[in-house]
Amino acid sequence: MHRILVVEDTPAFAEALERNLTLEGHHVLLATRAAEAIARVTHESPDLVVLDLGLPDKDGYHVLRQMRERGNECPVLILSARSLESDKIEGFRLGADDYVTKPFSALELLARISALLRRARRGQPATPAASADVRALEDADLRDRYGLTDRQVTVARLIAEGCTNAEIATRLGLSFYTARNHAEQVMAKLGVSSRAAVGALMYEEA
Template sequence: MKERILVVEDEPTIATGLRDDLELEGFAVEVVDDGTAALSRILEEKFDLVLLDLMLPGMDGLTVCREARSKGRRTPIIILTAKGQEVDKVVGLELGADDYITKPFSRRELLARVKAVLRRGREDPGPGKVYGFADITVDTGRFEVTRRGERIELTATEFKLLQVFLEHRGRVMSIDELLREVWGRDAILTDRVVYTHINHLRNKLEENPQEPRFLVGVRGVGYRFDG
């Protein structure tokens, strides 16, 4: 069965180009041109990936991302940003987007990002392991994180990042290692993506994100998981 991608873009030329490039790669593509319709489709249907422009009529892309995550949708999201929208990139990642692409982008970059995010989403976690730290339980087989029985919602990328840390407890991991382990060797990303996702995990897992107990930064080297 073809993987389904929802393209949310109000510029007809860009939307058509995205549809054509993705369909040539064998994906099933649906296009919507405003944020309100996009959120409805994300909540109603199961997509394997959403390509989400930020500047949209009806509802902006950041709001779409926030609302989708607040309603428990873990569908991978790649946000499309224009040059100079650095703040929007960071906010988008903090709201739960998995990656971003800056316009204008090449077909090669687009497909590399799409395939990398889809690959993370469909990776087989294997038979599953259960990890525990403090009052938090992580079940990789069920793709579930709970605190005292209450579910903590993580995106696919956040879950993968946490899993990598748990598999290397006590060892300092460099930014390059984390990029390779979580996003893949062909990912075209900056260090900021790692920093933002780690901060997002801290906000969800740490009692005091400003003084983390588990996701500890080691200046000039990387990060260590001490749970």
Template structure:
């Protein structure tokens, strides 16, 4: 129902602590949604029943509701209607396996703000959540500076710093580092690096040499941030992580 591939050079929108209520009775999907949205910077509460969702809306006052249509006690349309009748004005993103036009129309005319049909991608989910929060005035303009540990990547000036030290990179090294920072929660393979940096496949030794050059510059000051995950690829790791 939900896929989470590394992003190919475009950073998925991130939250800044907004409160989301996720309502889905599928335990596996609910857990994946909670993990994905939490890693993206949101505070997430999960409910698996419509009645529980209504109580949670009263107690935590979420900034956005991610609401499955098919629930055991009442459907998402009924939850949405009850909320609006009570005077709540919470942006609602419906999740459903239904793809009939009449179902989408029913949700949208009832007051829902958007509709996402399962299966869907992580990037699409995060983008839609971000758009709904932005419409509701709940987001700030994204920073042009990417950060990881004491590493900063300024996307406007294309300057990289490790702490106070300026790191001089070639365009290819910069592109690889930016890709690693954007995917800091993932291990990226050598094939993915080739596809992103060069859009071409060739001997993996070229990737190994590029990573080695980047590591010599970025990790010249300890602790090391670039990790080799043998048999899988590379990732950025926070100091002290195993």
């Protein structure tokens, strides 16, 4: 589970983002003002920030500038109605990692967030697959031990790769809600409560 700070002062956008990110298994923090955003970044260490530019006290650029000046390298995705090239250039100049304009596709946004989180995870210790003392479970193991169907085996492996429900939907040609249902069924059969735990079950001692 990742901690994602959503900095957005429009209730409808904030609620939609919180709902979609929660469905993807993330823990969502909310901030509606720049000062609150800076405080939450400082004290709660989110894994990623979704940042609106039009805030009531200071704009999102101020939040981003303060983060980078304080040495915080947390990925930042700017989500704004400002679509001018100059706005995007300013965001990237200050250290934004991505820029999405409103209105936006929820699936595209979720995919971009997932990509940023994967990029941020690079450099972490190798997975258990890199060890000579463990082996990856075969498809037959997953079917026999946990009762997964062929489709559920595929979904389990995609979850283990770090794919979100939106990415699973795209890769398998499913609707978002069908992909979410498959993911929930997989987790129930595996007896785990988090998506991260699915990956851990893909390996066993050799």
